[in-house]
Protein backbone atom coordinates (compact mmCIF):
# COMPACT_ATOMS: atom_id res chain seq x y z
CA UNK A 410 0.00 0.00 0.00
CA UNK A 411 2.98 2.30 0.50
CA UNK A 412 3.95 4.65 -2.32
CA UNK A 413 7.57 5.23 -1.38
CA UNK A 414 9.87 3.92 1.32
CA UNK A 415 12.74 6.01 2.65
CA UNK A 416 14.69 6.40 5.89
CA UNK A 417 12.65 3.61 7.47
CA UNK A 418 9.39 5.40 6.83
CA UNK A 419 6.74 4.45 4.28
CA UNK A 420 4.71 7.14 2.56
CA UNK A 421 1.01 6.76 1.78
CA UNK A 422 -1.70 8.69 -0.01
CA UNK A 423 -5.39 8.70 0.88
CA UNK A 424 -8.47 10.95 1.02
CA UNK A 425 -9.84 12.02 4.37
CA UNK A 426 -12.23 14.26 6.31
CA UNK A 427 -10.98 16.24 9.28
CA UNK A 428 -12.67 15.00 12.46
CA UNK A 429 -10.75 17.32 14.74
CA UNK A 430 -7.46 19.13 15.31
CA UNK A 431 -5.61 20.46 18.34
CA UNK A 432 -2.56 22.71 18.58
CA UNK A 433 0.66 21.06 19.62
CA UNK A 434 3.84 22.86 20.64
CA UNK A 435 4.62 26.20 19.01
CA UNK A 436 3.66 25.53 15.44
CA UNK A 437 2.30 21.99 14.99
CA UNK A 438 -1.19 20.56 14.98
CA UNK A 439 -2.38 17.05 15.80
CA UNK A 440 -5.10 16.17 13.33
CA UNK A 441 -7.62 13.32 13.29
CA UNK A 442 -8.95 12.28 9.87
CA UNK A 443 -11.48 9.75 8.69
CA UNK A 444 -9.85 8.32 5.61
CA UNK A 445 -10.84 6.30 2.59
CA UNK A 446 -8.17 3.60 2.97
CA UNK A 447 -7.09 3.60 6.61
CA UNK A 448 -10.23 4.43 8.60
CA UNK A 449 -9.59 6.84 11.48
CA UNK A 450 -6.08 8.21 11.31
CA UNK A 451 -4.30 10.50 13.77
CA UNK A 452 -1.15 12.34 12.88
CA UNK A 453 1.01 15.37 13.42
CA UNK A 454 1.09 18.17 10.88
CA UNK A 455 4.51 19.71 11.52
CA UNK A 456 4.57 23.47 11.18
CA UNK A 457 0.87 23.53 10.21
CA UNK A 458 0.27 26.82 11.97
CA UNK A 459 3.15 28.45 10.08
CA UNK A 460 2.99 26.80 6.67
CA UNK A 461 -0.18 28.10 5.03
CA UNK A 462 1.07 26.83 1.68
CA UNK A 463 1.34 23.19 2.76
CA UNK A 464 -1.94 22.98 4.62
CA UNK A 465 -4.08 26.05 3.77
CA UNK A 466 -7.66 25.29 4.86
CA UNK A 467 -7.18 21.55 4.38
CA UNK A 468 -7.17 20.83 8.11
CA UNK A 469 -10.34 22.69 9.06
CA UNK A 470 -13.16 20.64 10.55
CA UNK A 471 -14.87 18.33 7.96
CA UNK A 472 -12.74 19.56 5.02
CA UNK A 473 -12.09 16.76 2.53
CA UNK A 474 -8.45 16.53 1.49
CA UNK A 475 -5.92 14.39 -0.28
CA UNK A 476 -3.45 13.48 2.42
CA UNK A 477 0.14 12.35 2.06
CA UNK A 478 1.53 10.90 5.25
CA UNK A 479 4.41 8.71 6.38
CA UNK A 480 5.06 6.39 9.30
CA UNK A 481 7.59 3.84 10.44
CA UNK A 482 5.22 1.04 11.32
CA UNK A 483 1.94 -0.14 9.80
CA UNK A 484 -0.04 1.15 12.78
CA UNK A 485 2.38 3.81 14.05
CA UNK A 486 1.80 7.50 14.54
CA UNK A 487 1.53 9.35 11.24
CA UNK A 488 3.46 12.38 10.04
CA UNK A 489 1.20 14.41 7.81
CA UNK A 490 3.50 15.60 5.03
CA UNK A 491 0.96 17.32 2.83
CA UNK A 492 -2.78 18.07 2.59
CA UNK A 493 -4.51 19.24 -0.58
CA UNK A 494 -8.04 20.42 -0.05
CA UNK A 495 -10.58 18.74 -2.39
CA UNK A 496 -13.73 20.22 -0.88
CA UNK A 497 -13.85 22.88 1.80
CA UNK A 498 -17.71 22.88 1.73
CA UNK A 499 -18.21 26.65 1.56
CA UNK A 500 -22.01 26.23 1.35
CA UNK A 501 -22.01 24.45 4.71
CA UNK A 502 -19.71 27.01 6.35
CA UNK A 503 -21.96 29.93 5.38
CA UNK A 504 -25.05 28.52 7.12
CA UNK A 505 -25.09 28.09 10.89
CA UNK A 506 -27.53 25.17 10.97
CA UNK A 507 -25.65 23.31 8.23
CA UNK A 508 -22.34 24.03 9.94
CA UNK A 509 -23.59 22.59 13.23
CA UNK A 510 -25.05 19.54 11.47
CA UNK A 511 -21.78 18.81 9.65
CA UNK A 512 -19.91 19.24 12.96
CA UNK A 513 -22.32 16.74 14.53
CA UNK A 514 -21.69 14.26 11.68
CA UNK A 515 -17.91 14.33 12.14
CA UNK A 516 -18.16 14.22 15.94
CA UNK A 517 -20.37 11.12 15.60
CA UNK A 518 -17.87 9.46 13.27
CA UNK A 519 -15.04 10.29 15.67
CA UNK A 520 -16.93 8.77 18.62
CA UNK A 521 -18.18 5.67 16.84
CA UNK A 522 -14.94 4.56 15.20
CA UNK A 523 -11.57 3.31 16.40
CA UNK A 524 -8.20 4.17 14.89
CA UNK A 525 -6.82 2.00 12.11
CA UNK A 526 -9.99 0.08 11.28
CA UNK A 527 -10.87 0.66 7.64
CA UNK A 528 -14.52 1.03 6.58
CA UNK A 529 -14.82 2.30 3.02
CA UNK A 530 -18.64 2.26 3.11
CA UNK A 531 -18.63 4.56 6.12
CA UNK A 532 -16.25 6.96 4.39
CA UNK A 533 -18.53 7.06 1.33
CA UNK A 534 -21.52 7.55 3.62
CA UNK A 535 -20.01 10.69 5.20
CA UNK A 536 -19.01 12.02 1.79
CA UNK A 537 -22.51 11.52 0.36
CA UNK A 538 -24.20 13.27 3.27
CA UNK A 539 -21.81 16.23 3.37
CA UNK A 540 -22.38 16.63 -0.39
CA UNK A 541 -26.16 16.54 0.16
CA UNK A 542 -25.97 19.15 2.92
CA UNK A 543 -23.67 21.33 0.78
CA UNK A 544 -26.01 21.17 -2.22
CA UNK A 545 -28.94 22.56 -0.28
CA UNK A 546 -30.94 19.41 0.40
CA UNK A 547 -30.47 19.98 4.10
CA UNK A 548 -33.32 19.07 6.46
CA UNK A 549 -33.84 17.38 9.81
CA UNK A 550 -34.93 14.31 7.83
CA UNK A 551 -31.49 14.10 6.32
CA UNK A 552 -29.74 14.04 9.71
CA UNK A 553 -32.06 11.21 10.88
CA UNK A 554 -31.27 9.26 7.67
CA UNK A 555 -27.58 9.82 8.29
CA UNK A 556 -27.83 8.44 11.85
CA UNK A 557 -29.85 5.44 10.69
CA UNK A 558 -27.33 4.47 8.02
CA UNK A 559 -24.37 5.24 10.24
CA UNK A 560 -25.71 2.71 12.76
CA UNK A 561 -26.01 0.14 9.97
CA UNK A 562 -22.48 0.73 8.64
CA UNK A 563 -21.02 0.55 12.16
CA UNK A 564 -22.74 -2.72 13.03
CA UNK A 565 -25.38 -1.27 15.42
CA UNK A 566 -28.43 -1.70 13.19
CA UNK A 567 -31.54 -1.68 15.44
CA UNK A 568 -34.32 -4.27 15.06
CA UNK A 569 -37.36 -2.25 13.94
CA UNK A 570 -39.72 -4.74 12.27
CA UNK A 571 -40.54 -7.19 15.07
CA UNK A 572 -40.44 -7.71 18.84
CA UNK A 573 -36.95 -8.79 19.83
CA UNK A 574 -38.36 -11.17 22.48
CA UNK A 575 -41.38 -12.93 20.90
CA UNK A 576 -40.87 -12.04 17.20
CA UNK A 577 -44.35 -10.52 16.81
CA UNK A 578 -44.26 -8.36 13.64
CA UNK A 579 -44.93 -4.63 14.19
CA UNK A 580 -48.13 -4.80 12.09
CA UNK A 581 -49.66 -6.97 14.80
CA UNK A 582 -48.59 -4.65 17.65
CA UNK A 583 -50.65 -2.02 19.38
CA UNK A 584 -48.11 0.00 21.31
CA UNK A 585 -44.55 -0.82 20.26
CA UNK A 586 -41.78 0.56 22.45
CA UNK A 587 -38.10 1.00 21.68
CA UNK A 588 -35.32 -0.05 24.01
CA UNK A 589 -31.85 1.42 23.44
CA UNK A 590 -30.30 -1.25 25.64
CA UNK A 591 -31.79 -4.02 23.47
CA UNK A 592 -31.32 -2.01 20.24
CA UNK A 593 -34.82 -3.06 19.25
CA UNK A 594 -38.57 -3.06 19.62
CA UNK A 595 -40.63 -4.78 22.30
CA UNK A 596 -44.36 -5.45 22.10
CA UNK A 597 -46.78 -4.58 24.94
CA UNK A 598 -46.58 -8.09 26.39
CA UNK A 599 -42.77 -8.17 26.44
CA UNK A 600 -42.32 -4.63 27.75
CA UNK A 601 -42.69 -5.54 31.37
CA UNK A 602 -39.41 -6.01 33.09
CA UNK A 603 -37.55 -4.75 30.03
CA UNK A 604 -35.97 -1.41 29.25
CA UNK A 605 -38.35 -0.30 26.54
CA UNK A 606 -39.04 3.31 27.47
CA UNK A 607 -39.67 5.04 24.18
CA UNK A 608 -43.14 4.69 22.68
CA UNK A 609 -42.98 4.74 18.89
CA UNK A 610 -45.77 4.43 16.31
CA UNK A 611 -45.88 1.65 13.70
CA UNK A 612 -45.95 4.37 11.03
CA UNK A 613 -42.62 5.78 12.23
CA UNK A 614 -41.03 2.32 12.35
CA UNK A 615 -42.15 1.64 8.76
CA UNK A 616 -40.81 5.00 7.61
CA UNK A 617 -37.43 4.26 9.23
CA UNK A 618 -37.28 0.76 7.71
CA UNK A 619 -38.02 2.23 4.28
CA UNK A 620 -35.49 5.02 4.63
CA UNK A 621 -32.62 2.70 5.48
CA UNK A 622 -33.37 0.59 2.41
CA UNK A 623 -33.97 3.28 -0.20
CA UNK A 624 -31.20 4.29 -2.64
CA UNK A 625 -29.34 7.32 -1.39
CA UNK A 626 -30.10 9.38 -4.53
CA UNK A 627 -33.83 9.02 -3.86
CA UNK A 628 -33.56 10.01 -0.22
CA UNK A 629 -34.78 13.58 -0.74
CA UNK A 630 -38.12 12.15 -1.93
CA UNK A 631 -38.72 10.81 1.56
CA UNK A 632 -40.10 13.12 4.17
CA UNK A 633 -41.00 12.13 7.70
CA UNK A 634 -44.17 13.57 9.27
CA UNK A 635 -43.71 15.90 12.24
CA UNK A 636 -44.62 13.12 14.66
CA UNK A 637 -42.31 10.59 12.98
CA UNK A 638 -39.48 13.09 12.95
CA UNK A 639 -39.89 13.67 16.69
CA UNK A 640 -40.13 9.94 17.46
CA UNK A 641 -37.13 9.02 15.30
CA UNK A 642 -35.05 11.79 16.84
CA UNK A 643 -35.73 10.29 20.25
CA UNK A 644 -35.30 6.66 19.17
CA UNK A 645 -32.05 7.16 17.22
CA UNK A 646 -30.70 9.67 19.74
CA UNK A 647 -31.19 7.22 22.61
CA UNK A 648 -29.53 4.38 20.70
CA UNK A 649 -26.52 6.52 19.73
CA UNK A 650 -26.19 7.86 23.26
CA UNK A 651 -26.34 4.32 24.62
CA UNK A 652 -23.76 3.11 22.06
CA UNK A 653 -21.16 5.79 22.74
CA UNK A 654 -22.07 6.32 26.39
CA UNK A 655 -22.79 10.07 26.26
CA UNK A 656 -24.65 12.86 24.49
CA UNK A 657 -22.59 14.73 21.93
CA UNK A 658 -21.71 18.39 22.48
CA UNK A 659 -22.43 19.37 18.87
CA UNK A 660 -25.92 17.80 19.00
CA UNK A 661 -26.78 19.74 22.16
CA UNK A 662 -25.73 23.02 20.50
CA UNK A 663 -27.61 22.17 17.29
CA UNK A 664 -30.83 21.53 19.24
CA UNK A 665 -30.46 24.77 21.22
CA UNK A 666 -30.01 26.78 18.01
CA UNK A 667 -32.96 25.04 16.32
CA UNK A 668 -35.19 25.92 19.29
CA UNK A 669 -34.12 29.57 19.06
CA UNK A 670 -35.02 29.90 15.38
CA UNK A 671 -38.28 27.92 15.55
Ligand SMILES: [Zn+2]
Pocket residue numbers: 572573574575576577595596597598599
Ligand atom coordinates in the same frame (compact mmCIF):
# COMPACT_ATOMS: atom_id res chain seq x y z
ZN1 LIG B 1 -43.00 -9.46 22.31
